[in-house]
Amino acid sequence: AIDPQFHENREKVDDHNGHDVWGPVDEPDKLGIHGTHVAVDFDLCIADGACLEDCPVDVFEWVDSPGHPESEEKADPANEAQCIDCMLCVDVCPVDAIDVDAG
Ligand code: SF4
Ligand code: F3S
Ligand code: ZN
Known part of the structure; x- marks a missing residue:
């Protein structure tokens, strides 16, 4: 499961679609955690899609992750402010x- 203490245990290494990316990142195998208020561990996401289907305010958007061992798409919290x-x-x-x- 995603580490709920990621703010303390990881460092911001990048920005993406207006949100923070928390490392370590080593593409394509390690993609880190995207977002802060709504955080998605890209290294755990298997592209199930339930979050995109169920979010009432469409926070998530698919992004491609070619070559990642778990899935070739990830649910990006592109609209976490909503x-x-x-x-x-x-x-x-x-x-x-x-x-x-x-x-
Ligand atoms: Fe998750 Fe969307 Fe609900 Fe926020 S509004 S908790 S992103 S389902
Ligand atoms: Fe979970 Fe959404 Fe990915 S439901 S497996 S974060 S697509
Ligand atoms: Zn992102």
């Missing part, structure tokens, strides 16, 4: 790749 903290995405992700900081 999040209403419903926690649906956290509940439906089969690999617990998503953390939403509702506090």
